[in-house]
Amino acid sequence: xxxxxxxxxxxxxxxxxxxxxxxxxxxxxxxxxxxxxxxxxxxxxxxxxxxxxxxxxxxxxxxxxxxxxxxxxxxxxxxxxxxxxxxxxxxxxxxxxxxxxxxxxxxxxxxxxxxxxxxxxxxxxxxxxxxxxxxxxxxxxxxxxxxxxxxxxxxxxxxxxxxxxxxxxxxxxxxxxxxxxxxxxxxxxxxxxxxxxxxxxxxxxxxxxxxxxxxxxxxxxxxxxxxxxxxxxxxxxxxxxxxxxxxxxxxxxxxxxxxxxxxxxxxxxxxxxxxxxxxxxxxxxxxxxxx
Amino acid sequence: xxxxxxxxxxxxxxxxxxxxxxxxxxxxxxxxxxxxxxxxxxxxxxxxxxxxxxxxxxxxxxxxxxxxxxxxxxxxxxxxxxxxxxxxxxxxxxxxxxxxxxxxxxxxxxxxxxxxxxxxxxxxxxxxxxxxxxxxxxxxxxxxxxxxxxxxxxxxxxxxxxxxxxxxxxxxxxxxxxxxxxxxxxxxxxxxxxxxxxxxxxxxxxxxxxxxxxxxxxxxxxxxxxxxxxxxxxxxxxxxxxxxxxxxxxxxxxxxxxxxxxxxxxxxxxxxxxxxxxxxxxxxxxxxxxxx
Numbered sequence: 001x002x003x004x005x006x007x008x009x010x011x012x013x014x015x016x017x018x019x020x021x022x023x024x025x026x027x028x029x030x031x032x033x034x035x036x037x038x039x040x041x042x043x044x045x046x047x048x049x050x051x052x053x054x055x056x057x058x059x060x061x062x063x064x065x066x067x068x069x070x071x072x073x074x075x076x077x078x079x080x081x082x083x084x085x086x087x088x089x090x091x092x093x094x095x096x097x098x099x100x101x102x103x104x105x106x107x108x109x110x111x112x113x114x115x116x117x118x119x120x121x122x123x124x125x126x127x128x129x130x131x132x133x134x135x136x137x138x139x140x141x142x143x144x145x146x147x148x149x150x151x152x153x154x155x156x157x158x159x160x161x162x163x164x165x166x167x168x169x170x171x172x173x174x175x176x177x178x179x180x181x182x183x184x185x186x187x188x189x190x191x192x193x194x195x196x197x198x199x200x201x202x203x204x205x206x207x208x209x210x211x212x213x214x215x216x217x218x219x220x221x222x223x224x225x226x227x228x229x230x231x232x233x234x235x236x237x238x239x240x241x242x243x244x245x246x247x248x249x250x251x252x253x254x255x256x257x258x259x260x261x262x263x264x265x266x267x268x269x270x271x272x273x274x275x276x277x278x279x280x281x282x283x284x285x286x287x288x289x290x291x
Numbered sequence: 292x293x294x295x296x297x298x299x300x301x302x303x304x305x306x307x308x309x310x311x312x313x314x315x316x317x318x319x320x321x322x323x324x325x326x327x328x329x330x331x332x333x334x335x336x337x338x339x340x341x342x343x344x345x346x347x348x349x350x351x352x353x354x355x356x357x358x359x360x361x362x363x364x365x366x367x368x369x370x371x372x373x374x375x376x377x378x379x380x381x382x383x384x385x386x387x388x389x390x391x392x393x394x395x396x397x398x399x400x401x402x403x404x405x406x407x408x409x410x411x412x413x414x415x416x417x418x419x420x421x422x423x424x425x426x427x428x429x430x431x432x433x434x435x436x437x438x439x440x441x442x443x444x445x446x447x448x449x450x451x452x453x454x455x456x457x458x459x460x461x462x463x464x465x466x467x468x469x470x471x472x473x474x475x476x477x478x479x480x481x482x483x484x485x486x487x488x489x490x491x492x493x494x495x496x497x498x499x500x501x502x503x504x505x506x507x508x509x510x511x512x513x514x515x516x517x518x519x520x521x522x523x524x525x526x527x528x529x530x531x532x533x534x535x536x537x538x539x540x541x542x543x544x545x546x547x548x549x550x551x552x553x554x555x556x557x558x559x560x561x562x563x564x565x566x567x568x569x570x571x572x573x574x575x576x577x578x579x580x581x582x583x
Contacts, residue, residue, distance in 0.1 A: 033431070100323045103331055166330065
């Protein structure tokens with residue numbers, strides 16, 4: 001170990017720490033301050049105490065956005081379910097399985113903006129989805145998928161799931177490959193059939209990955225923006241049907257110039273994120289101990 | 292002898308085992324292909340649509356996928372109306388600039404955190420850990436104000452490079468990698484009188500090359516697809532990155548599905564080529580973060 005009084009470690013840390021101080025630490029402190037001000041970015045902020053929060057509490061769109069963000073968390077269990085099953089399937093030793101794994105990974109790297117725009121084209125009234133469904137006899141005439149408020153969130157969630165499954169599948173696959181073969185052999189001897197052995201061996205063996213995926217996918221769900229932005233063309237959907245907390249924050253800050261109000265939304269988002277990550281980890285860790 | 296031994300073996304396999312395996316495998320290939328269709332279809336559809344001529348309908352019953360009147364006109368139209376070359380150039384500059392500097396800064400910062408004892412080390416580590424949970428959107432409002440009022444780089448490429456020069460995840464991953472390097476290796480260098488910087492550069496970095504690749508790939512995918520912050524900063528078309536430009540294109544080509552499709556293809560193609568060439572590294576890199 002190096003001498004304790006040396007300046008060397010600080011020199012190593014300096015470049016990264018300067019960037020983090022300016023672009024992470026300062027903004028976190030500043031956003032709390034701005035949340036207590038009336039601020040339109042052009043004129044200096046005016047201290048108004050808790051007024052932004054009081055306005056938010058009576059703001060119907062804020063509550064709508066909050067409930068949408070909480071509903072959006074439903075993508076997490078679906079993602080865990082689908083990607084676990086897919087991981088078990090691609091874990092089979094089949095010729096050409098690597099090609100399938102790679103194909104399933106393509107949405108992960110393609111980026112939500114390009115894919116979201118592609119989805120918007122497909123779901124357009126004149127898009128291929130209507131064409132397919134009419135040919136199959138499911139629909140009689142073109143349906144306006146993106147103009148139906150009840151469908152804005154579900155479609156965005158479907159897009160999030162479609163974008164993420166391949167990534168989480170790879171995480172679970174890595175987990176499966178760490179489970180010892182002997183455990184499966186033991187399960188077979190105990191009389192487990194194919195799917196039972198996965199229930200008794202694979203799922204418990206994947207605990208750490210499930211915890212990890214639950215945490216990161218729900219944090220991502222709370223922060224969803226790109227899917228909503230592309231599918232609703234930056235408008236948030238008819239009757240704000242696609243407005244989530246982050247989308248509302250963006251609109252308040254960068255469309256309406258209400259930086260103070262947007263900062264208050266940011267603080268609410270931070271509090272929810274913290275509560276959520278802590279309970280998530282606690283809850284899932286308790287599950288591990290019970291086993 | 293050889294033949295005599297091999298023959299009954301194959302016969303047994305052929306009559307008893309192979310058909311069952313064959314049916315089971317066929318079933319799994321059907322399942323896998325169905326999932327593959329769902330994952331790949333939007334790309335295939337966008338790809339073909341981008342080559343459709345005016346006589347090829349976007350909407351028809353039954354739908355027509357492959358253009359009968361293929362043309363490059365959609366690409367040329369996009370290229371004429373928007374500075375696509377600049378979008379590419381800007382995306383490449385930003386992505387590679389960030390990848391190189393972020394990886395460098397992260398491996399610098401992670402080294403003392405993993406291998407040295409100094410005053411404030413744990414404080415710094417926990418501070419980094421705490422910032423990791425904070426949603427990135429939270430910092431966007433003060434960062435926007437900084438960009439406009441302090442750094443004066445609004446609408447310039449620096450604005451989408453500087454904030455990403457250090458990433459907490461990159462630092463964690465490099466710290467984890469450095470921890471795996473045996474102390475003996477470092478002590479040998481110190482014995483020879485090498486400076487800490489020399490030890491870091493000549494001895495430690497070559498050992499952790501796989502982790503450097505992981506950090507570089509995660510940063511690459513993140514930056515190439517980055518949209519939220521660049522969309523706030525870059526307003527002049529000449530200054531836009533591909534993702535921001537694609538959204539501008541979507542606005543400018545509102546009812547032109549063929550043109551928008553061409554834009555989507557142009558945005559997605561480079562990263563898909565990159566991925567195909569470095570598949571294993573991509574998957575290992577992006578999922579490798581889990582263990583870190």
